[in-house]
Amino acid sequence: MDEKQFLKGYDPSAFPPFAVTVDVVLLTVREGVLTVLLVERETHPYRGRLALPGGFVQVDEDLEAAAVRRLEQETGVRRDVAHVEQLGAFGNPSRDPRMRVVSVPYLVFAPDLPAPTPGIGAAWVAWVPVRAVEPDRLAFDHAAVLAAGVERARAKLEYSPVATAFCGEEFTIGELRRVYEAVWGVALDPRNFHRKTTGAEGFLVPVGRDSLPGPEGGRPAALYRRGEAALLHPAMLRPTPH
Template sequence: MNSYDPGAYPPFAVTVDLAVLTIRDGAFCLLLVERGGEPYAGSWALPGGFVGIDEEAGSAARRELVEETGIALSSAHLEQLATYSDPGRDPRMRVVSVAYVALVPYPGEPEGGSDAADARWWALDDLDEVEFAFDHRVIVNDAVERVRGKIEYTDVALRLMRAEFTLGELRRAYEAIWGEAIEAANFRRKILAAESFVTEVPGALADTGARPARLYKAGSARLLHPPFRRSGVT
Protein backbone atom coordinates (compact mmCIF):
# COMPACT_ATOMS: atom_id res chain seq x y z
CA MET A 1 0.00 0.00 0.00
CA ASN A 2 1.40 3.42 -0.96
CA SER A 3 2.09 5.81 1.91
CA TYR A 4 0.05 9.02 2.12
CA ASP A 5 2.04 12.26 2.12
CA PRO A 6 -0.13 15.23 3.28
CA GLY A 7 2.60 17.62 2.14
CA ALA A 8 2.00 16.60 -1.45
CA TYR A 9 -1.32 18.45 -1.42
CA PRO A 10 -1.95 22.20 -1.25
CA PRO A 11 -3.50 23.76 1.89
CA PHE A 12 -7.25 23.39 1.87
CA ALA A 13 -9.95 24.40 4.34
CA VAL A 14 -13.72 24.20 4.79
CA THR A 15 -15.72 27.07 6.26
CA VAL A 16 -19.38 27.76 7.02
CA ASP A 17 -21.27 30.98 6.33
CA LEU A 18 -24.75 31.83 7.60
CA ALA A 19 -27.32 34.08 5.99
CA VAL A 20 -29.48 34.78 9.05
CA LEU A 21 -32.72 36.53 8.14
CA THR A 22 -35.58 38.00 10.16
CA ILE A 23 -38.25 40.69 10.05
CA ARG A 24 -37.71 43.78 12.19
CA ASP A 25 -40.00 46.81 12.23
CA GLY A 26 -41.64 45.61 9.04
CA ALA A 27 -38.37 45.19 7.11
CA PHE A 28 -36.71 41.99 5.90
CA CYS A 29 -33.30 42.05 7.59
CA LEU A 30 -29.95 40.26 7.40
CA LEU A 31 -27.40 39.72 10.18
CA LEU A 32 -23.85 40.83 9.30
CA VAL A 33 -20.59 41.08 11.23
CA GLU A 34 -17.81 43.60 10.76
CA ARG A 35 -14.50 41.82 10.25
CA GLY A 36 -11.95 42.69 12.90
CA GLY A 37 -8.91 41.29 11.09
CA GLU A 38 -7.49 40.62 7.67
CA PRO A 39 -8.45 39.76 5.07
CA TYR A 40 -11.13 42.39 4.50
CA ALA A 41 -10.73 44.08 7.88
CA GLY A 42 -13.52 46.61 8.35
CA SER A 43 -15.73 45.04 5.68
CA TRP A 44 -19.02 43.34 6.46
CA ALA A 45 -19.45 39.60 6.21
CA LEU A 46 -21.83 36.80 6.99
CA PRO A 47 -21.25 35.18 10.37
CA GLY A 48 -19.16 32.04 10.00
CA GLY A 49 -15.72 30.55 10.17
CA PHE A 50 -13.59 27.45 9.82
CA VAL A 51 -14.98 23.99 10.48
CA GLY A 52 -12.98 22.19 13.17
CA ILE A 53 -11.14 18.99 12.31
CA ASP A 54 -13.56 16.93 14.41
CA GLU A 55 -16.64 19.07 13.75
CA GLU A 56 -19.71 18.64 11.56
CA ALA A 57 -20.57 21.64 9.35
CA GLY A 58 -23.97 22.29 10.90
CA SER A 59 -22.49 22.28 14.38
CA ALA A 60 -19.77 24.68 13.26
CA ALA A 61 -22.41 27.03 11.86
CA ARG A 62 -24.29 27.17 15.16
CA ARG A 63 -21.06 27.60 17.15
CA GLU A 64 -19.69 30.39 14.97
CA LEU A 65 -22.97 32.30 15.07
CA VAL A 66 -23.04 32.34 18.86
CA GLU A 67 -19.34 33.23 19.12
CA GLU A 68 -19.54 36.11 16.64
CA THR A 69 -22.98 37.56 17.37
CA GLY A 70 -24.44 36.03 20.55
CA ILE A 71 -27.47 34.85 18.53
CA ALA A 72 -28.45 31.21 19.04
CA LEU A 73 -30.43 29.07 16.61
CA SER A 74 -32.40 27.06 19.16
CA SER A 75 -35.78 28.11 17.72
CA ALA A 76 -34.67 28.94 14.20
CA HIS A 77 -35.25 27.30 10.85
CA LEU A 78 -31.86 26.25 9.46
CA GLU A 79 -31.21 24.73 6.04
CA GLN A 80 -28.17 24.24 3.85
CA LEU A 81 -28.11 26.67 0.92
CA ALA A 82 -25.20 25.75 -1.36
CA THR A 83 -21.46 25.13 -1.53
CA TYR A 84 -19.21 27.95 -2.79
CA SER A 85 -15.90 26.81 -4.23
CA ASP A 86 -14.46 29.45 -6.55
CA PRO A 87 -10.67 28.96 -6.25
CA GLY A 88 -10.08 32.69 -5.67
CA ARG A 89 -12.84 33.36 -3.15
CA ASP A 90 -10.44 33.59 -0.18
CA PRO A 91 -6.97 35.20 -0.54
CA ARG A 92 -5.49 33.14 2.28
CA MET A 93 -5.75 29.66 0.79
CA ARG A 94 -8.10 27.35 -1.09
CA VAL A 95 -11.32 27.58 0.92
CA VAL A 96 -14.66 25.94 0.20
CA SER A 97 -17.65 27.27 2.11
CA VAL A 98 -20.85 25.47 3.03
CA ALA A 99 -23.53 28.18 3.30
CA TYR A 100 -26.71 28.02 5.35
CA VAL A 101 -29.94 30.00 5.54
CA ALA A 102 -31.45 30.61 8.98
CA LEU A 103 -34.80 32.24 9.74
CA VAL A 104 -34.97 33.64 13.27
CA PRO A 105 -38.29 34.88 14.69
CA TYR A 106 -38.07 38.02 16.84
CA PRO A 107 -34.34 37.88 17.67
CA GLY A 108 -32.56 40.18 20.07
CA GLU A 109 -29.75 42.61 19.34
CA PRO A 110 -26.50 40.94 18.25
CA GLU A 111 -23.15 41.72 19.85
CA GLY A 112 -19.84 41.31 18.05
CA GLY A 113 -17.52 38.71 19.56
CA SER A 114 -14.60 36.44 18.70
CA ASP A 115 -12.99 37.92 15.54
CA ALA A 116 -16.01 40.14 14.77
CA ALA A 117 -15.54 43.82 15.62
CA ASP A 118 -19.27 44.48 15.42
CA ALA A 119 -22.56 42.79 14.54
CA ARG A 120 -25.84 44.32 13.45
CA TRP A 121 -29.06 43.76 11.55
CA TRP A 122 -29.24 45.37 8.11
CA ALA A 123 -32.48 45.97 6.22
CA LEU A 124 -32.16 44.43 2.76
CA ASP A 125 -33.01 47.80 1.23
CA ASP A 126 -29.82 49.23 2.80
CA LEU A 127 -27.39 46.58 1.55
CA ASP A 128 -26.30 48.65 -1.46
CA GLU A 129 -24.19 50.73 0.94
CA VAL A 130 -22.45 47.68 2.40
CA GLU A 131 -18.91 46.70 1.40
CA PHE A 132 -18.99 42.89 1.51
CA ALA A 133 -16.04 40.62 2.22
CA PHE A 134 -15.22 37.57 0.10
CA ASP A 135 -18.12 36.45 -2.15
CA HIS A 136 -20.70 37.08 0.54
CA ARG A 137 -22.84 39.38 -1.60
CA VAL A 138 -23.39 36.43 -3.95
CA ILE A 139 -24.34 34.16 -1.03
CA VAL A 140 -26.76 36.79 0.30
CA ASN A 141 -28.47 37.12 -3.09
CA ASP A 142 -28.85 33.35 -3.32
CA ALA A 143 -30.19 33.09 0.24
CA VAL A 144 -32.77 35.83 -0.22
CA GLU A 145 -34.01 34.33 -3.47
CA ARG A 146 -34.22 30.90 -1.81
CA VAL A 147 -36.51 32.28 0.89
CA ARG A 148 -38.57 34.39 -1.50
CA GLY A 149 -39.17 31.34 -3.66
CA LYS A 150 -39.90 28.90 -0.86
CA ILE A 151 -42.59 30.99 0.84
CA GLU A 152 -44.64 30.57 -2.34
CA TYR A 153 -45.18 26.86 -1.68
CA THR A 154 -43.90 25.94 1.81
CA ASP A 155 -44.48 26.97 5.43
CA VAL A 156 -41.17 28.87 5.62
CA ALA A 157 -42.86 32.24 6.27
CA LEU A 158 -44.54 30.76 9.35
CA ARG A 159 -41.07 30.20 10.85
CA LEU A 160 -40.79 33.98 11.25
CA MET A 161 -44.06 34.34 13.16
CA ARG A 162 -44.93 34.12 16.83
CA ALA A 163 -46.76 31.00 18.01
CA GLU A 164 -50.06 32.85 17.45
CA PHE A 165 -50.52 35.54 14.81
CA THR A 166 -53.13 37.36 12.76
CA LEU A 167 -53.47 36.93 9.02
CA GLY A 168 -52.57 40.60 8.72
CA GLU A 169 -49.25 39.94 10.45
CA LEU A 170 -48.57 36.97 8.17
CA ARG A 171 -49.44 39.04 5.10
CA ARG A 172 -47.05 41.80 6.19
CA ALA A 173 -44.30 39.17 6.56
CA TYR A 174 -44.88 38.10 2.96
CA GLU A 175 -44.82 41.74 1.86
CA ALA A 176 -41.53 42.36 3.67
CA ILE A 177 -39.88 39.29 2.17
CA TRP A 178 -41.12 39.92 -1.38
CA GLY A 179 -40.83 43.69 -1.22
CA GLU A 180 -44.28 44.18 -2.72
CA ALA A 181 -47.81 44.97 -1.54
CA ILE A 182 -50.37 42.16 -1.38
CA GLU A 183 -54.13 42.68 -1.60
CA ALA A 184 -55.48 41.69 1.82
CA ALA A 185 -58.68 39.92 0.77
CA ASN A 186 -56.88 37.85 -1.88
CA PHE A 187 -54.18 36.84 0.59
CA ARG A 188 -56.73 35.82 3.21
CA ARG A 189 -58.69 33.76 0.69
CA LYS A 190 -55.64 31.88 -0.59
CA ILE A 191 -54.13 31.15 2.84
CA LEU A 192 -57.40 29.89 4.31
CA ALA A 193 -58.10 27.79 1.21
CA ALA A 194 -54.85 25.83 1.74
CA GLU A 195 -55.71 22.74 3.76
CA SER A 196 -54.10 22.64 7.25
CA PHE A 197 -51.67 25.47 6.45
CA VAL A 198 -52.91 27.64 9.33
CA THR A 199 -55.37 26.81 12.09
CA GLU A 200 -57.61 29.28 13.90
CA VAL A 201 -57.08 29.49 17.66
CA PRO A 202 -60.60 29.07 19.08
CA GLY A 203 -61.85 32.04 21.07
CA ALA A 204 -58.57 33.98 20.75
CA LEU A 205 -58.59 37.54 19.45
CA ALA A 206 -55.80 40.08 18.94
CA ASP A 207 -56.24 43.72 19.91
CA THR A 208 -55.18 45.47 16.70
CA GLY A 209 -56.32 48.93 17.71
CA ALA A 210 -59.35 48.73 15.42
CA ARG A 211 -61.67 45.76 15.54
CA PRO A 212 -60.30 42.56 17.15
CA ALA A 213 -58.68 40.12 14.71
CA ARG A 214 -58.76 36.33 14.87
CA LEU A 215 -55.56 34.58 15.87
CA TYR A 216 -54.06 31.64 13.99
CA LYS A 217 -51.20 29.20 14.46
CA ALA A 218 -49.20 27.04 12.07
CA GLY A 219 -51.11 24.00 10.87
CA SER A 220 -49.80 20.52 10.14
CA ALA A 221 -49.16 21.11 6.43
CA ARG A 222 -45.59 21.81 5.43
CA LEU A 223 -46.60 22.74 1.89
CA LEU A 224 -48.85 25.60 0.78
CA HIS A 225 -51.19 24.17 -1.86
CA PRO A 226 -52.12 25.69 -4.16
CA PRO A 227 -49.03 27.93 -4.06
CA PHE A 228 -49.32 31.66 -3.48
CA ARG A 229 -47.22 33.24 -6.23
CA ARG A 230 -45.40 36.54 -6.35
CA SER A 231 -46.41 39.14 -8.90
CA GLY A 232 -45.04 38.20 -12.30
CA VAL A 233 -44.36 34.57 -11.30
CA THR A 234 -46.37 31.89 -13.09
Protein backbone atom coordinates in the same frame (compact mmCIF):
# COMPACT_ATOMS: atom_id res chain seq x y z
CA MET B 1 -2.09 -4.09 0.04
CA ASP B 2 -5.25 -4.66 2.02
CA GLU B 3 -7.58 -1.89 3.10
CA LYS B 4 -6.29 -1.68 6.66
CA GLN B 5 -2.71 -1.21 5.54
CA PHE B 6 -3.86 1.23 2.97
CA LEU B 7 -5.62 3.38 5.53
CA LYS B 8 -2.74 3.21 7.96
CA GLY B 9 -0.27 4.36 5.39
CA TYR B 10 -2.50 7.04 4.00
CA ASP B 11 -0.94 10.46 3.60
CA PRO B 12 -3.44 13.35 3.75
CA SER B 13 -0.88 15.79 2.40
CA ALA B 14 -1.19 14.03 -0.95
CA PHE B 15 -4.42 15.98 -1.47
CA PRO B 16 -4.69 19.70 -2.14
CA PRO B 17 -5.24 21.42 1.22
CA PHE B 18 -8.50 23.33 1.61
CA ALA B 19 -10.10 25.19 4.45
CA VAL B 20 -13.86 24.96 4.86
CA THR B 21 -15.96 27.68 6.42
CA VAL B 22 -19.63 28.19 7.09
CA ASP B 23 -21.41 31.50 6.72
CA VAL B 24 -24.83 32.42 8.05
CA VAL B 25 -27.39 34.42 6.09
CA LEU B 26 -29.69 35.27 8.98
CA LEU B 27 -32.85 36.97 7.74
CA THR B 28 -35.62 38.49 9.78
CA VAL B 29 -38.40 41.02 9.29
CA ARG B 30 -38.09 44.17 11.38
CA GLU B 31 -40.70 46.91 11.11
CA GLY B 32 -41.94 45.45 7.87
CA VAL B 33 -38.51 45.34 6.23
CA LEU B 34 -36.45 42.31 5.22
CA THR B 35 -33.25 42.55 7.23
CA VAL B 36 -29.97 40.64 7.39
CA LEU B 37 -27.47 40.30 10.21
CA LEU B 38 -24.01 41.63 9.33
CA VAL B 39 -20.80 41.86 11.34
CA GLU B 40 -17.81 44.11 11.00
CA ARG B 41 -14.66 42.04 10.67
CA GLU B 42 -11.99 42.74 13.23
CA THR B 43 -9.34 40.50 11.68
CA HIS B 44 -7.66 40.23 8.32
CA PRO B 45 -8.58 39.76 5.58
CA TYR B 46 -11.21 42.44 4.92
CA ARG B 47 -10.65 43.90 8.36
CA GLY B 48 -13.21 46.62 9.03
CA ARG B 49 -15.49 45.48 6.22
CA LEU B 50 -19.03 44.20 6.61
CA ALA B 51 -19.52 40.46 6.30
CA LEU B 52 -21.89 37.64 7.03
CA PRO B 53 -21.20 35.93 10.35
CA GLY B 54 -19.30 32.69 9.93
CA GLY B 55 -16.12 30.83 10.63
CA PHE B 56 -14.02 27.78 10.12
CA VAL B 57 -15.53 24.33 10.45
CA GLN B 58 -13.79 22.17 13.00
CA VAL B 59 -12.29 18.84 12.01
CA ASP B 60 -14.96 16.65 13.56
CA GLU B 61 -17.84 19.02 13.25
CA ASP B 62 -20.79 18.60 10.91
CA LEU B 63 -21.34 21.50 8.51
CA GLU B 64 -24.78 22.41 9.75
CA ALA B 65 -23.63 22.03 13.36
CA ALA B 66 -20.86 24.52 12.66
CA ALA B 67 -23.36 27.00 11.20
CA VAL B 68 -25.68 26.60 14.19
CA ARG B 69 -22.74 27.04 16.56
CA ARG B 70 -21.70 30.28 14.87
CA LEU B 71 -25.33 31.41 14.87
CA GLU B 72 -25.58 30.92 18.62
CA GLN B 73 -22.15 32.36 19.35
CA GLU B 74 -22.62 35.51 17.34
CA THR B 75 -26.32 36.22 17.72
CA GLY B 76 -27.78 34.18 20.57
CA VAL B 77 -30.37 32.71 18.19
CA ARG B 78 -31.15 29.12 19.09
CA ARG B 79 -31.84 26.74 16.24
CA ASP B 80 -35.19 25.63 17.63
CA VAL B 81 -36.69 29.08 17.08
CA ALA B 82 -35.39 29.30 13.57
CA HIS B 83 -35.45 27.60 10.18
CA VAL B 84 -32.00 26.50 8.96
CA GLU B 85 -31.15 25.22 5.48
CA GLN B 86 -28.03 24.87 3.42
CA LEU B 87 -27.58 27.36 0.61
CA GLY B 88 -24.90 25.57 -1.44
CA ALA B 89 -21.13 25.83 -1.69
CA PHE B 90 -19.04 28.80 -2.81
CA GLY B 91 -15.52 27.92 -3.76
CA ASN B 92 -14.06 30.33 -6.29
CA PRO B 93 -10.27 29.93 -5.98
CA SER B 94 -9.74 33.65 -5.41
CA ARG B 95 -12.52 34.27 -2.93
CA ASP B 96 -10.15 34.36 0.07
CA PRO B 97 -6.65 35.89 -0.23
CA ARG B 98 -5.21 33.70 2.53
CA MET B 99 -5.62 30.27 1.00
CA ARG B 100 -8.07 28.09 -0.83
CA VAL B 101 -11.34 28.24 1.09
CA VAL B 102 -14.68 26.67 0.29
CA SER B 103 -17.57 28.24 2.13
CA VAL B 104 -20.88 26.51 2.81
CA PRO B 105 -23.45 29.18 3.64
CA TYR B 106 -26.60 28.41 5.62
CA LEU B 107 -29.82 30.33 5.29
CA VAL B 108 -31.63 31.05 8.55
CA PHE B 109 -35.07 32.59 9.11
CA ALA B 110 -35.79 33.89 12.59
CA PRO B 111 -38.45 36.04 14.25
CA ASP B 112 -37.54 39.61 15.14
CA LEU B 113 -34.94 39.54 17.87
CA PRO B 114 -33.25 41.97 20.24
CA ALA B 115 -30.09 43.53 18.82
CA PRO B 116 -27.29 41.00 19.21
CA THR B 117 -24.00 41.73 20.91
CA PRO B 118 -20.71 41.34 19.05
CA GLY B 119 -19.16 37.91 19.42
CA ILE B 120 -16.05 36.09 18.33
CA GLY B 121 -14.18 37.70 15.46
CA ALA B 122 -16.57 40.61 15.08
CA ALA B 123 -16.10 44.19 16.19
CA TRP B 124 -19.68 45.13 15.59
CA VAL B 125 -22.94 43.40 14.77
CA ALA B 126 -26.10 44.92 13.36
CA TRP B 127 -29.32 44.32 11.52
CA VAL B 128 -29.22 45.93 8.09
CA PRO B 129 -32.19 46.18 5.73
CA VAL B 130 -31.38 44.02 2.71
CA ARG B 131 -32.23 46.87 0.33
CA ALA B 132 -29.70 49.11 2.10
CA VAL B 133 -26.78 46.68 1.76
CA GLU B 134 -24.18 47.97 -0.66
CA PRO B 135 -22.86 44.85 -2.40
CA ASP B 136 -19.39 46.29 -3.00
CA ARG B 137 -18.87 46.95 0.69
CA LEU B 138 -19.20 43.30 1.70
CA ALA B 139 -16.17 41.11 2.35
CA PHE B 140 -15.27 38.04 0.26
CA ASP B 141 -18.06 37.02 -2.12
CA HIS B 142 -20.70 37.68 0.50
CA ALA B 143 -22.72 39.88 -1.83
CA ALA B 144 -23.33 36.86 -4.06
CA VAL B 145 -24.07 34.66 -1.04
CA LEU B 146 -26.58 37.16 0.30
CA ALA B 147 -28.22 37.50 -3.10
CA ALA B 148 -28.55 33.73 -3.34
CA GLY B 149 -30.06 33.62 0.14
CA VAL B 150 -32.63 36.31 -0.58
CA GLU B 151 -33.61 34.69 -3.86
CA ARG B 152 -33.95 31.30 -2.14
CA ALA B 153 -36.10 32.88 0.56
CA ARG B 154 -38.39 34.49 -2.00
CA ALA B 155 -38.85 31.25 -3.90
CA LYS B 156 -39.30 29.16 -0.77
CA LEU B 157 -42.17 31.25 0.54
CA GLU B 158 -44.15 30.25 -2.50
CA TYR B 159 -44.31 26.55 -1.96
CA SER B 160 -43.35 25.93 1.66
CA PRO B 161 -44.67 27.13 4.99
CA VAL B 162 -41.31 28.55 6.16
CA ALA B 163 -42.67 32.09 6.31
CA THR B 164 -43.99 31.13 9.75
CA ALA B 165 -40.37 30.90 10.95
CA PHE B 166 -40.24 34.70 10.72
CA CYS B 167 -43.14 34.95 13.18
CA GLY B 168 -43.35 33.98 16.82
CA GLU B 169 -44.98 30.79 18.05
CA GLU B 170 -48.42 32.33 17.61
CA PHE B 171 -49.20 34.92 14.99
CA THR B 172 -52.02 36.56 13.10
CA ILE B 173 -52.72 36.38 9.39
CA GLY B 174 -51.79 40.05 9.18
CA GLU B 175 -48.37 39.42 10.68
CA LEU B 176 -47.82 36.57 8.25
CA ARG B 177 -48.88 38.76 5.38
CA ARG B 178 -46.39 41.45 6.36
CA VAL B 179 -43.67 38.77 6.22
CA TYR B 180 -44.60 37.88 2.64
CA GLU B 181 -44.77 41.56 1.72
CA ALA B 182 -41.36 42.27 3.23
CA VAL B 183 -39.60 39.31 1.63
CA TRP B 184 -41.19 39.74 -1.77
CA GLY B 185 -41.17 43.53 -1.64
CA VAL B 186 -44.75 43.83 -2.88
CA ALA B 187 -48.12 44.76 -1.41
CA LEU B 188 -50.63 41.91 -1.17
CA ASP B 189 -54.40 42.08 -0.98
CA PRO B 190 -55.25 41.27 2.67
CA ARG B 191 -58.54 39.63 1.72
CA ASN B 192 -57.16 37.27 -0.91
CA PHE B 193 -54.18 36.52 1.32
CA HIS B 194 -56.48 35.55 4.17
CA ARG B 195 -58.54 33.27 1.97
CA LYS B 196 -55.46 31.56 0.49
CA THR B 197 -53.51 30.99 3.71
CA THR B 198 -56.46 29.67 5.67
CA GLY B 199 -57.47 27.55 2.69
CA ALA B 200 -54.07 25.84 2.21
CA GLU B 201 -54.30 22.38 3.75
CA GLY B 202 -52.17 22.01 6.90
CA PHE B 203 -50.53 25.43 6.64
CA LEU B 204 -52.13 27.06 9.69
CA VAL B 205 -53.81 25.77 12.83
CA PRO B 206 -56.16 28.16 14.65
CA VAL B 207 -55.24 28.63 18.31
CA GLY B 208 -58.79 29.59 19.25
CA ARG B 209 -57.90 32.94 20.75
CA ASP B 210 -57.66 36.45 19.38
CA SER B 211 -54.68 38.79 19.45
CA LEU B 212 -54.83 42.00 21.43
CA PRO B 213 -55.76 44.93 19.23
CA GLY B 214 -52.73 46.69 17.81
CA PRO B 215 -51.56 50.24 18.52
CA GLU B 216 -53.26 51.44 15.33
CA GLY B 217 -56.65 50.24 16.49
CA GLY B 218 -58.69 47.81 14.44
CA ARG B 219 -60.40 44.54 15.09
CA PRO B 220 -58.39 41.90 16.99
CA ALA B 221 -57.27 39.04 14.78
CA ALA B 222 -57.47 35.31 15.33
CA LEU B 223 -54.18 33.66 16.34
CA TYR B 224 -52.66 30.73 14.47
CA ARG B 225 -49.77 28.35 14.82
CA ARG B 226 -47.88 26.64 12.04
CA GLY B 227 -49.49 23.42 10.84
CA GLU B 228 -47.93 20.11 9.89
CA ALA B 229 -47.75 20.49 6.12
CA ALA B 230 -44.25 20.47 4.62
CA LEU B 231 -45.50 21.83 1.29
CA LEU B 232 -48.16 24.38 0.47
CA HIS B 233 -51.18 23.14 -1.49
CA PRO B 234 -52.07 25.21 -3.30
CA ALA B 235 -48.88 27.27 -3.49
CA MET B 236 -48.77 30.99 -2.66
CA LEU B 237 -47.56 32.34 -5.98
CA ARG B 238 -45.76 35.64 -6.23
CA PRO B 239 -47.54 38.27 -8.28
CA THR B 240 -46.03 38.16 -11.78
CA PRO B 241 -43.78 41.18 -12.43
CA HIS B 242 -45.38 42.13 -15.76
